[in-house]
Amino acid sequence: MIKLTKNQILSWTGGENNFKDYNPEIANVVTDSRKIQENDCYIAIKGENFDGNDFIEQAINNKASVILSNRQSSHKEVITVEDTVIALGNIAKKYLMQFDIKKLAVTGSSGKTTTKDMLYYVFNEHFSTHRTDGNYNNEIGLPLTALNIDKGYEAAIFEMGMSALGEIDYLAQLVRPNIAIITNIGSCHIEILKSQENIFKAKMEISNYLSNDDYLIVNGDDKYLTSLSENEYKFNLIKYGFSGECQLRASDYKAVDGQSEFWVTGMGINRRFTLPAIGLHNVSNALSAIAAGLIYKIPTEKIQAGLMKFQPSKLRMQILEKNNIKYINDSYNANPESMEAVITSFESYARGRRIAVLGDMLELGEFSVAAHEKIGILASEKFDLVFFIGSQMKHAFDNFNIDENTDKRKYHFIDNNIAIEEIKRIIKYGDTILLKGSRGMKLDEIFSALTDDNMEG
Template structure:
């Protein structure tokens, strides 16, 4: 992080200095009092179950040079002369305001990535593709919301050429707020599915919410979209520079001659208005990753990176944890895709399961959250698709386990469980050598517990 002055910070957060310490320059922001290092800025966020204002004394004791608060819950005599305190109306807003100001000081390109599914994989592909020519920062973990994204902004400095920032949402206005902070020069929308349809009601509304990523575009800004997605295919806006990628139709970057291998994917790229074709090999599985990586190619070409350097960067691609991790043990193979789940990502994961050689293909599936009145249909369709893809055994837990069974249609090769532990107990007894086991559910179900147990068995 670049240095900020006390005066800059006060103005950026519209705050009042109520305690002056002996520091005038500040570097590094944290919202977690447990992680404070000497010289940090501590922003005392509060929510329904916590209040950071209660930890200001602890923060000062650990060496925070500045605390930003919205209520006084400390004794002044317990604050050292080292620490300044600024009071604001709302600390949650101050976090965003300060990040927005800090972003405006940086001479750095920002690529913002959103979409119903594939955000993290696309982020990882984009960062990899750019990395052989540019110094790249990318969002860590799931820091993609109105608290996480500002924290990522504060990790930037002018040593970076480009920041690849993931932007998540569950309702209207959230992407707008993130775009206001990050001001992306290039925006990427991976697809429009039905994730968060419980809040937004229709896919048309989901599209509108995702398009908030363009709310602060200027004449030079570029929107890159996946034209294979029906909602994005139909979208057009003469006031926005749009680049389209896909496997068919009138697109700027087209992938064809796709070869899905057990450990990699190879395809050929045709770029509009050029005669040359370029092959790309990616160390990832699933046809959906053709589109995710093609979005990365488009970002790279916008930034004038040649294909040889794109391939060189892609060779360093490493997926984020729990996203189609292939874990090969002594007896069987586990496909760990338990970070999150939606209908589209379930289908993509089942496709990957079908490509891995093994004796039995076992799918262990849990609930897909935030689907509202689409939940029954979505779980039924995933069950049906599992049957079509040749899943030999479907194991489920959660409130929609019987719906999966209806869709799967083969009760002899289906088992539903009343708890995750009972499912684990069954796997311990029944998994056999040569099995390939997909583990997938929404984040709240914590299916990594199942993966951890299988890794122990398989070691």
């Protein structure tokens, strides 16, 4: 972060502070009172469990040079604003305007974090690139990501999440990306948004601030995104996928030794790519990164080199072998589309018994029963043994078909701790185990319990 001053923050936020002569420099912006250091700007945000305004005295004692609060204060460090989250966004927006960098934004019901990471590795081969850290993709995390940019960067990749209409519009107007990417329109947050049509509308908000010279890159195999026509918009539209109608197309897919090999045609190229990840869904994500790289004239050799450096974020297709058991931990989150994609590609990773630990897919509302039933049927085709975790996964359990002539088995648990003990008892050397479920199901705790302990077998 380049240094700012108190009076810059005061001007950008429209806040109140009567100490005009007090104008210290700011080295960093933080929202966590436990991380405040000397010369930081502390943004006091009221959350579900804590009110950041209660830690203003602590921030002053820790030598924060500026504090944003929605409470009136006599301290010279405090700038009073109506809404500290909006103020944080305004600071980030003005801060970004100081840089002439390439800005890319990614959203989608699934695959957005993987796509963000692939974009980073591709662009970082040619440009000094910054990216969203972890899941900093909301109205607090994205501004903090922006404020970590400095003059050494030439490009920045922003992930944008949402759970309601209007949220991506807010993030997009802060960033105003040059390239926006939508990976797909799925069922995530359908409990709140009620329909995929509304999810489509919410995701399309990422294009609201694109200009004539900007690009929207979308998955041309998605039934909603494929309906988009460039004639309807002022910006440039690029579709990628496996369909012949896409400007950038993948074909001849093969899974070889834990990698994907595929041919890419369009946008002036015709060559084979290799990706260190399995599954058509990962190839689709890679296509969007290739398209973005081509727009910015990154040589295809560098695009390929970047893709080969790709490493997924934590809890996303994290592969670990321990005691001759192969674990594939994809427990960060789940929705019907991502669950189906991972289950379908699992056999490319598997050896020995094919085992899954599947947790509830949350926030599906009235669509939950049917979605879980479908997963149960698919799982019965792909796995030898499944541990279903959670109340909604009971519907999957009931639809996991077991033929009398097979050794397939299924189990259902509500409690993770009970599940852990049973899983430990049953798994053995040579197994391959997939863990996948919504974040709230805490399947990462099951993964840790299985991999941290010494297994007997």
